[in-house]
Amino acid sequence: MVGAGQVGATVVEALHDEHDVTVVDLDSGRLAALANRFDVATIEGNGASRRTLQEAGLLESDLLIACTSRDEINLITAIFSRNLAPETSTIVRTTNEEYLEVWRERQLDVDFMVSSELETANAVSRIIGLPAARQTDVFADGQVQIVEFDVVEGSGENGVVGVPLRQARIPRDSKVAGIIRGDRMILPRGDQTIDVGDRVVIIGSPEAARVWGEALSEDTRRLDDIVIFGAGRTGRAVARALVDQGLRVRIIEPDPKRAKLTAAQFPTVRVYEATGLDPEFLERERIGQSRAAVFAMQDDAKNHYAATLSKLHGVSFTIAIVHEAASTEVFERAGIDVAINPRQVTAEEIVRFAHDPRTRQVTMLEGDRFEILDVTVRPESEYANQPFRTMPIRGALIGAIVRDGQAIFPHGDDVLRAGDRAIIFTESARATTVEKAL
Amino acid sequence: MARLTRARLRRLFRRESIGVDFRSALGLVGASVKYLSFALLAPTAVALFYSEPPWPFLGAGAISFAVGLAIERAGRHGGHLGVREGFFVVSFTWLAAAGVCALTYLLTGEDQLAHPIDAYFESMSGFTTTGASILTDVEGLPNSVLFWRQLSQWLGGMGIIVLAIAVLPRLRVGGRQLLESELPGPEIEQLATRIRDTARRLWALYLALTLIQITILAGLGWTRIDPSMNLFEAVTHSLTTMPTGGFSTEARSAEAFGAASQWTITIFMAIAGANFALMYRALIRRRPGVLLRDEELKVYVVLLLAATVALTAILLGDDIFGGEQAVRHAAFQAVSTMTTTGMASTDFNAWPLLALVLLIGLMFVGGSAGSTAGSIKVVRHLLLGKILRRELDQTVHPEVVGAIRLNRHPVDERILRAISSFTLLYVGLFVVGTLLLVVDADRVGLNLRLIDAVAAAATTLGNVGPALGIAGPMGSFEPYSDFSKLVMIALMWLGRLEIVPIIVLFMRQYWRA
Numbered sequence: 001m002v003g004a005g006q007v008g009a010t011v012v013e014a015l016h017d018e019h020d021v022t023v024v025d026l027d028s029g030r031l032a033a034l035a036n037r038f039d040v041a042t043i044e045g046n047g048a049s050r051r052t053l054q055e056a057g058l059l060e061s062d063l064l065i066a067c068t069s070r071d072e073i074n075l076i077t078a079i080f081s082r083n084l085a086p087e088t089s090t091i092v093r094t095t096n097e098e099y100l101e102v103w104r105e106r107q108l109d110v111d112f113m114v115s116s117e118l119e120t121a122n123a124v125s126r127i128i129g130l131p132a133a134r135q136t137d138v139f140a141d142g143q144v145q146i147v148e149f150d151v152v153e154g155s156g157e158n159g160v161v162g163v164p165l166r167q168a169r170i171p172r173d174s175k176v177a178g179i180i181r182g183d184r185m186i187l188p189r190g191d192q193t194i195d196v197g198d199r200v201v202i203i204g205s206p207e208a209a210r211v212w213g214e215a216l217s218e219d220t221r222r223l224d225d226i227v228i229f230g231a232g233r234t235g236r237a238v239a240r241a242l243v244d245q246g247l248r249v250r251i252i253e254p255d256p257k258r259a260k261l262t263a264a265q266f267p268t269v270r271v272y273e274a275t276g277l278d279p280e281f282l283e284r285e286r287i288g289q290s291r292a293a294v295f296a297m298q299d300d301a302k303n304h305y306a307a308t309l310s311k312l313h314g315v316s317f318t319i320a321i322v323h324e325a326a327s328t329e330v331f332e333r334a335g336i337d338v339a340i341n342p343r344q345v346t347a348e349e350i351v352r353f354a355h356d357p358r359t360r361q362v363t364m365l366e367g368d369r370f371e372i373l374d375v376t377v378r379p380e381s382e383y384a385n386q387p388f389r390t391m392p393i394r395g396a397l398i399g400a401i402v403r404d405g406q407a408i409f410p411h412g413d414d415v416l417r418a419g420d421r422a423i424i425f426t427e428s429a430r431a432t433t434v435e436k437a438l
Numbered sequence: 439m440a441r442l443t444r445a446r447l448r449r450l451f452r453r454e455s456i457g458v459d460f461r462s463a464l465g466l467v468g469a470s471v472k473y474l475s476f477a478l479l480a481p482t483a484v485a486l487f488y489s490e491p492p493w494p495f496l497g498a499g500a501i502s503f504a505v506g507l508a509i510e511r512a513g514r515h516g517g518h519l520g521v522r523e524g525f526f527v528v529s530f531t532w533l534a535a536a537g538v539c540a541l542t543y544l545l546t547g548e549d550q551l552a553h554p555i556d557a558y559f560e561s562m563s564g565f566t567t568t569g570a571s572i573l574t575d576v577e578g579l580p581n582s583v584l585f586w587r588q589l590s591q592w593l594g595g596m597g598i599i600v601l602a603i604a605v606l607p608r609l610r611v612g613g614r615q616l617l618e619s620e621l622p623g624p625e626i627e628q629l630a631t632r633i634r635d636t637a638r639r640l641w642a643l644y645l646a647l648t649l650i651q652i653t654i655l656a657g658l659g660w661t662r663i664d665p666s667m668n669l670f671e672a673v674t675h676s677l678t679t680m681p682t683g684g685f686s687t688e689a690r691s692a693e694a695f696g697a698a699s700q701w702t703i704t705i706f707m708a709i710a711g712a713n714f715a716l717m718y719r720a721l722i723r724r725r726p727g728v729l730l731r732d733e734e735l736k737v738y739v740v741l742l743l744a745a746t747v748a749l750t751a752i753l754l755g756d757d758i759f760g761g762e763q764a765v766r767h768a769a770f771q772a773v774s775t776m777t778t779t780g781m782a783s784t785d786f787n788a789w790p791l792l793a794l795v796l797l798i799g800l801m802f803v804g805g806s807a808g809s810t811a812g813s814i815k816v817v818r819h820l821l822l823g824k825i826l827r828r829e830l831d832q833t834v835h836p837e838v839v840g841a842i843r844l845n846r847h848p849v850d851e852r853i854l855r856a857i858s859s860f861t862l863l864y865v866g867l868f869v870v871g872t873l874l875l876v877v878d879a880d881r882v883g884l885n886l887r888l889i890d891a892v893a894a895a896a897t898t899l900g901n902v903g904p905a906l907g908i909a910g911p912m913g914s915f916e917p918y919s920d921f922s923k924l925v926m927i928a929l930m931w932l933g934r935l936e937i938v939p940i941i942v943l944f945m946r947q948y949w950r951a
Contacts, residue, residue, distance in 0.1 A: 132591075252837075259839040260839055260841070262839075262841045262842060263841040263848075264848035267841075267843060267846065270838060271838065271839040272835070272837040272838055272839065273837050273838075273839045274837040281837060285835060287836070338566075402623040421807075
């Protein structure tokens with residue numbers, strides 16, 4: 001691993017248990033901090049140097065993660081790695097969308113590339129698409145979506161809440177994976193009901209997830225007027241993602257040059273040259289009437305202030321992009337609805353790729369109490385070739401399977417086959433058992 | 439006023455202190471005059487064909503060749519020809535070309551063209567493709583002189599195409615700078631990389647369109663669909679349609695022809711007012727999609743149709759024409775005025791005031807940028823509209839930053855500023871021109887209505903052609919005083935060259951190093 005910043009530290013935290021990790025960084029202080037917390041080897045040096053890479057044991061390693069904050073260093077490191085150890089997989093972190101584009105066109109010899117801005121933008125757009133969602137993630141190239149919803153007062157009269165699941169009008173291509181009631185997790189049986197105050201985890205197609213969102217949201221209006229504070233790289237990436245969803249977007253940016261650039265880039269977006277911290281401005285432009293606000297400025301404290309101010313002005317849903325690890329908690333405690341840490345998001349992406357090759361993807365829900373796994377079924381598994389109806393329930397639920405690249409939302413008569421990718425909702429404690437069983 | 443000491447004078451005129459490579463620029467003007475003299479061979483041939491004296495053309499040709507060569511020699515070769523010199527070359531080329539033409543008229547010995555100011559007016563009107571005339575008896579002139587008069591507009595049009603598409607954008611003037619920014623990609627870059635290449639390609643299109651029009655008009659005459667059209671008329675009127683000129687060899691302009699010919703001319707006038715670079719891409723490069731996507735073209739077509747409908751309604755309402763005639767004359771006058779061609783299919787002088795006001799309004803619209811049309815041009819109106827909308831938006835929402843777009847590409851703020859100031863200059867010149875005409879008419883005792891003065895200033899500044907009243911479509915500018923004629927010559931010259939290149943020549947900053 002090259003780079004021991006926030007992304008690096010998060011990745012190390014997730015990987016150090018099951019893997020031998022060597023961290024390279026120029027800053028000895030950071031390395032020491034990491035070495036104190038985790039069982040990792042550290043090397044002080046430049047990652048974009050062949051000697052350092054060899055010293056770090058690149059030749060014997062399976063995976064190189066280049067996640068410094070500098071794109072070019074990361075790329076050079078990956079190129080050196082490919083030359084020195086062609087068998088070693090490479091992951092590159094980038095902030096530059098053009099690099100990402102080039103990589104997608106297969107012009108960059110890197111195994112995986114991840115952009116903080118883009119991942120953040122996708123996270124924001126997923127949340128805004130589903131206003132009632134606490135958390136959401138996608139699997140199988142976006143064909144399968146997992147959403148955790150709050151069931152709040154006023155979300156009745158939709159045929160889902162308070163009705164036994166057998167009779168409930170569950171949207172097509174979706175499944176209730178679990179009901180979280182207080183500290184307990186309830187596996188959904190036919191006679192179970194979803195009650196107000198529960199949290200439900202849904203696995204289904206993105207379309208079904210949207211229908212769920214409408215059914216469970218107290219406000220059935222779509223979030224269609226979104227204000228973004230800050231037109232930096234992240235702000236613009238978020239704007240792009242939202243505009244692509246067909247939403248009406250407004251951007252507030254204090255820097256005149258950047259405001260102009262943004263106006264030129266997005267024909268349909270209204271750009272204001274303002275700080276967004278001026279109550280008079282917020283009042284005049286009726287920012288309070290917007291359905292959601294995204295705070296994507298550089299400074300966490302400013303984001304915090306602006307978000308609180310917008311709340312005062314009536315913005316009902318606030319999403320803040322946070323940069324310091326500690327900020328997430330502060331923001332959520334202060335009443336900001338969602339705080340997204342780009343470094344956290346990036347680290348999660350990297351961890352997913354670095355994980356067990358059989359397990360494609362892991363998402364944590366409710367802190368780390370629950371996990372969504374994406375596991376490929378072995379031929380010798382006891383569950384292989386069994387119809388879903390006859391499968392014993394052991395604290396886990398298969399929400400969807402991916403067969404030949406196509407997502408299937410299985411019914412009782414469908415049969416699980418060897419080679420299928422199963423998307424499973426389970427308690428974290430049982431994750432290892434589930435993985436072994438399949 | 440600072441004291442002009444001898445030392446100061448010397449310093450002022452020392453070549454090093456002048457920031458313009460004056461001699462190189464002059465050399466290029468001389469070369470243009472030299473090449474223009476060859477064009478005089480064409481009327482010579484016509485003169486020989488109709489057994490008319492060829493001497494005026496040969497004489498003027500020989501003189502202008504010699505003068506052009508002398509100026510070219512006096513100028514410097516291989517000097518620096520940059521943006522600054524460009525302004526000079528452009529401004530003086532038109533003055534010189536009109537000079538050559540005037541010399542020809544003077545040598546013909548025709549009474550109507552005997553006065554130098556009259557001859558120069560007619561020449562400037564030709565090379566700026568205006569179409570305003572001081573002739574009182576067009577049909578009394580020999581065919582060869584008439585042909586040369588028509589050809590002067592066609593040559594002027596050739597110059598304008600190059601000017602509009604290749605030269606002015608480099609001088610950061612005019613509409614084509616928009617095209618440069620709106621049409622990125624190798625194709626247009628290549629078009630603009632070399633003026634000579636651009637010129638050749640667009641001239642080929644210009645020539646082809648002229649030949650097609652000649653063929654159609656001559657065909658109409660030959661098949662007796664329009665017996666009033668013969669080969670000479672077909673050629674001479676086609677020569678003044680593509681450059682949006684408007685000179686006619688007939689005293690009654692296009693009224694002398696049948697309906698089929700008038701419709702044909704209407705269509706070709708509309709084509710001439712469209713952007714040549716765009717047409718080149720659509721027709722020669724076979725990418726007709728660009729026509730549908732072009733915002734300016736859309737507005738241009740909509741305006742032409744709207745003006746036609748409005749005029750038709752007025753004509754029908756006042757019972758001046760009925761049925762097809764009303765539509766035809768409305769369309770002809772609307773297209774002719776808006777594209778700044780200036781031919782007439784009827785004497786609209788007698789139309790109701792509302793129609794006249796509408797026509798004067800159209801004089802301020804003009805054709806598309808990159809065409810041979812004059813006036814403010816559609817793209818500027820389009821962008822001015824967008825600027826206005828943004829201003830109003832920002833009055834309500836002061837913090838809003840709006841990018842103004844043309845064909846979905848953001849337009850540079852400097853270009854927008856240039857467009858606003860051009861329009862101001864244009865309107866300012868129009869007002870000054872009108873005032874001068876009114877005051878001068880009063881001085882010499884010419885009976886001039888205000889609307890006549892307005893129309894005369896608008897028509898010459900916009901390079902349209904006919905005005906109202908005495909100088910109406912069937913009339914002549916001859917009654918105006920010499921001073922008024924000089925004013926109108928200046929307006930034609932300024933309007934043709936998009937004002938700015940000439941105005942900058944009068945600024946001290948232009949000449950300073």
